Amino acid sequence: xxxVGRDLTKRFGSFTAxxxxxxxxxxxxxxxxxxxxxxxKSTLLRVIAGLERPETGTVELDGxxxxxxxxxxxxxxxxxxxxxxxxxxxxxxxxxxxxxxxxRPRDEIRRRVDELxxxxxxxxxxxxxxxxxxxxxxxxxxxxxxxxxxxxVLLLDxxxxxxxxxxxxxxxxxxxxxxxxxxxxxxxxxxxxEEAMEIADQIVLMNHGRVEQVGGPRELYEEPANEFVMxxxxxxxxxxxxxxxxxxxxxxxxxxxxTTAGKVERIIHLGFEVRVELQLEDGRDCWxxxxxxxxxxxxxxxxxxxxxxxxxxxxxxx
Amino acid sequence: xxxxxxxxxxxxxxxxxxxxxxxxxxxRTFEHGVGPAWDAVTTPAAKHxxxxxxxxxxxxVPANTIFGVICALAIVRRRFPGKGxxxxxxxxxxxxxxxxxGLAFLLLYxxxxxxxxxLTEHGVQIVFALPGMILxxxxxxxxxxxxxxxxxxxxxxxxxxxAAATLGASGFQTFRRVTLPAIRWAVGYGVVLTTAxxxxxxxxxxxxxxxxVGKTETMTLHVEESYQSFDYVGAYAASVVLALxxxxxxxxxxxxxxxxxxx
Numbered sequence: 001x002x003x004v005g006r007d008l009t010k011r012f013g014s015f016t017a018x019x020x021x022x023x024x025x026x027x028x029x030x031x032x033x034x035x036x037x038x039x040x041k042s043t044l045l046r047v048i049a050g051l052e053r054p055e056t057g058t059v060e061l062d063g064x065x066x067x068x069x070x071x072x073x074x075x076x077x078x079x080x081x082x083x084x085x086x087x088x089x090x091x092x093x094x095x096x097x098x099x100x101x102x103x104r105p106r107d108e109i110r111r112r113v114d115e116l117x118x119x120x121x122x123x124x125x126x127x128x129x130x131x132x133x134x135x136x137x138x139x140x141x142x143x144x145x146x147x148x149x150x151x152x153v154l155l156l157d158x159x160x161x162x163x164x165x166x167x168x169x170x171x172x173x174x175x176x177x178x179x180x181x182x183x184x185x186x187x188x189x190x191x192x193x194e195e196a197m198e199i200a201d202q203i204v205l206m207n208h209g210r211v212e213q214v215g216g217p218r219e220l221y222e223e224p225a226n227e228f229v230m231x232x233x234x235x236x237x238x239x240x241x242x243x244x245x246x247x248x249x250x251x252x253x254x255x256x257x258x259t260t261a262g263k264v265e266r267i268i269h270l271g272f273e274v275r276v277e278l279q280l281e282d283g284r285d286c287w288x289x290x291x292x293x294x295x296x297x298x299x300x301x302x303x304x305x306x307x308x309x310x311x312x313x314x315x316x317x318x
Numbered sequence: 319x320x321x322x323x324x325x326x327x328x329x330x331x332x333x334x335x336x337x338x339x340x341x342x343x344x345x346r347t348f349e350h351g352v353g354p355a356w357d358a359v360t361t362p363a364a365k366h367x368x369x370x371x372x373x374x375x376x377x378x379v380p381a382n383t384i385f386g387v388i389c390a391l392a393i394v395r396r397r398f399p400g401k402g403x404x405x406x407x408x409x410x411x412x413x414x415x416x417x418x419x420g421l422a423f424l425l426l427y428x429x430x431x432x433x434x435x436x437l438t439e440h441g442v443q444i445v446f447a448l449p450g451m452i453l454x455x456x457x458x459x460x461x462x463x464x465x466x467x468x469x470x471x472x473x474x475x476x477x478x479x480x481a482a483a484t485l486g487a488s489g490f491q492t493f494r495r496v497t498l499p500a501i502r503w504a505v506g507y508g509v510v511l512t513t514a515x516x517x518x519x520x521x522x523x524x525x526x527x528x529x530x531v532g533k534t535e536t537m538t539l540h541v542e543e544s545y546q547s548f549d550y551v552g553a554y555a556a557s558v559v560l561a562l563x564x565x566x567x568x569x570x571x572x573x574x575x576x577x578x579x580x581x
Contacts, residue, residue, distance in 0.1 A: 051480050071483040078484040084477035088499040097495070098485035142481075149485060 001060075002027035002185035003048060003153055008057030010043050017043040018054065019209035025153075025202070027062075028183045030176070032190055032200035036232070040209040041189045045155050048187070050074045061152055077146030077184075081158040083138040085130035091117070091141050092126040098149035116144040119178070136167040147184070156188035160195070172199055193233050197221070205229055227316050237286040242313040246289035251276065251298055252307040259307035267300055276300060278308065340561065347554040358544075358555040366532050367540035368559065373448070374523075374536065375516040378455040382512050386463025387505060391497075393464070394471040408465070411458050420525025423454050446528030451536065454522035459515040463508030470504040471497075506571055513567045517560060537563075 003025040010018040017040045025031045033041040046052040048059055050071035058067045066074050086094050095116055099109045117123045120140040122133075130138055139159060146154060159175070160168040176199040179186055190196050196203050197217035205212045205220060212232075213225040224230035230243050237244045252259055261281045268275040274295040276288045288308070290298070298306070347355045358364065392398070393405055411419070425431050427444040437444060444450040478500070482492040498505075520538040527534040535543065537560050544552035 049484055051484070071480070072486055072488060074484075075486075076484055078481065080477050080481060082477060084481040086478055086481075086496060097482065097487070101482075101485065101487040101491050101495070145481075145485065 001025065002029075002062055003187065004060040005044065005048060006058045006060075008044065008047055008054045008059070010040075010047060010052060010054045016209050018047065018057075021057075021206075021209070021211055023204055023211065023214075025185060025187060027185050029185060029201045030179045030199060031187045031202045031204060032196035033187060033204050033206060034190055034193060034196040034232075035206035035212075037191060038208075039206040041191075041204075041206045042157055043209075044206070045157050045187060045189050048153075049076050049078050049155050051078070075149070075152045077149065077151030077154040079139070079142050079146050079154070079156040079159050081161045083130070083135075083142045083162075085138050085142060087130055090127050090129055091122060091133070094130065094141055095144045095148050097145060102149065112148060113144075116148055119147075120144040134167075135163045136171060139163065139171065143178075147182070151184065154184045154186040156186065158189050158191070161190075168195075175199060197233070205232060207232075224314065230314060230316075235287075235289075239284070239286070239310070239313075242310070242315045244286075244310040244313045246275070246287050248310055248312045249286065249288040250309045250311050251288055251290060251294070251300075252309065253298060255307045256309070259309040262306050262308050264300055264302055264304045264306055266302060267295070269295075274300075276306075278306065280308065343554055343557050343561070346550065347558045350551070354551050355555040355558070358549070358552040359559055361552070363532050363535065364540060364552065364556060367535045367537050367556070370448070370451070370535060371517060371537040371560075371563075374452050374455050375513055377452050378459055378516045379509060379512050381456055382460050383463050383505065383509055385460070386508060386512075387467060387501070390464050390467035390471055390501075391493075394468055395476070408461050411460050416454075416458050416519065416521030416523075417525060419454055419457050420522035423450055423457075423522070423526050427453075445526050446530070447534060450526040451523050451534060454526050455516050455519050458519055458522050459512045462511040462515065463505060466504040466508035466511070467501050470501050474500045510567055510571050514564050517563050517567075 001024045003023070005021065005023040008018050008021045008023075009016070019040075021040065021044060023044065033044060035041045043052060047054050047057075048061075050059075050066070050069060050073075058065055060066065061074060061076070071078075086097065089097070092113055096109045096113045099112060104112075113126075114123070117126055120143055122137060122140055122144065125133065125137065125141075130141065133141065139162075143156075143159075156175075160171050163171065172195060175188075179199075188200075197220075200217060202214065203217055203220055204214050207228055213220060213229045215223075220229060220233050224233065227243065230236055235246050237246060237249065255261065262278045263281075264276060265279050265285075266277040268277070269292075272292060274290050274292055276290060276295070278286050278288065280286065286308075300306070359368075389404070389408065393401065393408075424445055426433060427437060427450060428434050429438065429445075431445075442449075444453065474497075478496050479492050482496045487495065518538060519536075520542070523536055524539060524542075527536070527539060529535065529539060529543065531543065537556055541553050541556045541560070544550075544556060
């Protein structure tokens with residue numbers, strides 16, 4: 001295991017950001033810390049980096065207990081949501097910072113920085129200042145800066161959170177490819193379940209300072225440990241004790257004994273996907289996700305009668 | 319119409335309160351040509367006063383710059399008991415009349431003061447000598463660097479410093495390479511204000527100096543002394559020197575400024 005956190009607790013005044021959290025991250029993996037805001041995911045990342053001191057618990061990097069080490073001594077690369085670019089330095093100076101404070105030979109620094117700028121596609125920008133770059137470029141610069149010192153682990157705190165949707169999507173794919181090339185153990189924090197599912201090998205889902213579930217993207221979606229996980233990683237309909245994903249709700253024109261009658265309230269066309277909002281005969285609202293073809297076969301129309309049956313459902317013991 | 323009224327108001331306010339008095343000083347100084355003015359500022363007393371003023375500023379300004387930056391860092395970046403008190407104490411020199419400051423130093427270091435007998439026994443003279451004048455000048459010019467730097471430290475936040483730490487920089491390396499460049503204009507402006515205050519201080523210095531001509535007389539005291547003894551040209555000429563010192567401080571600052579500041 002490249003990163004092990006054990007029994008970590010961190011409080012800010014009366015607020016408990018981390019409540020006895022333990023986490024293991026395999027060497028070379030790409031892990032997402034996922035959760036709503038205030039769930040403790042950023043605090044956990046900062047504790048691993050040594051930027052926050054936990055009240056209890058230990059952090060191990062590559063088998064070495066670094067709990068007593070300051071951030072400076074931990075050898076982690078850290079990327080901040082708002083880039084934390086050194087504003088008075090050029091791109092080249094930013095990226096070479098870590099090597100300069102380590103007093104590496106000048107030739108080596110130049111070579112290494114050139115390589116990294118090439119890698120993050122900023123080769124032509126080395127003499128620009130951060131203020132002259134776009135958000136995406138600044139974040140790539142911050143990533144190059146973190147990678148320059150060859151960190152044992154790379155920690156990214158909502159790295160794409162401040163970027164617009166298009167750049168965010170682009171950088172996601174790029175980060176995944178970069179990780180596949182470099183194999184640096186990486187943890188990134190996100191509140192976006194789609195982002196986590198798209199690029200992570202392993203997702204650690206947090207809520208209220210605790211880990212709710214750890215697993216691959218598919219595992220979390222198919223076998224959620226509890227109600228929170230189920231509703232956080234995807235849309236869900238609730239029928240009393242049971243939870244049904246909208247795509248697991250079967251719609252029929254005729255009843256078949258297991259179905260419940262309902263009425264189509266509204267139909268939303270989203271290209272391939274069609275969302276059907278329904279009201280069941282007992283007055284409950286729900287929605288189903290069907291393909292365009294299915295919608296056509298069912299001849300759906302607002303106000304029309306429809307019969308509903310869950311294909312798969314989840315019931316959690318509480 | 320509106321614009322003209324505002325403009326006229328602004329200009330006449332500045333004219334009556336700033337330009338006219340300063341202009342008058344210059345005019346009175348050179349009323350009889352450059353010769354008498356030059357003679358007036360090159361008397362042994364005037365030259366000595368000039369040296370005393372510069373000496374005091376040369377010690378008080380660096381002291382308050384270093385302390386001011388450290389103090390601002392402590393106020394913004396650290397949590398410790400008594401921080402509120404420190405923050406309030408820094409403003410004390412702004413609120414307290416300089417004369418009171420001078421008296422306080424007399425009470426502390428004067429012959430009958432708390433440390434007076436101890437100091438006399440050990441042959442150290444603080445009051446009615448240069449050390450006392452330096453101390454009170456440090457006191458009255460203390461808040462400026464702190465007050466300039468604190469808001470900038472708040473504004474730049476801690477992320478850049480944290481980034482430097484994760485990249486392996488020590489506390490001092492982070493300060494020198496990241497924090498200091500980010501606050502340098504605030505420090506510079508604080509230095510200008512501190513210098514201006516140190517050069518112009520009168521009340522506190524007047525109390526602790528003892529007015530020994532050619533010994534413990536600063537430029538400001540020299541101006542007053544000349545005026546009291548009806549040496550108007552001497553008083554005006556020394557005032558002009560003070561004004562020129564202030565102007566050159568401002569000029570020096572703008573020279574250090576790089577041509578293009580990228581934010």
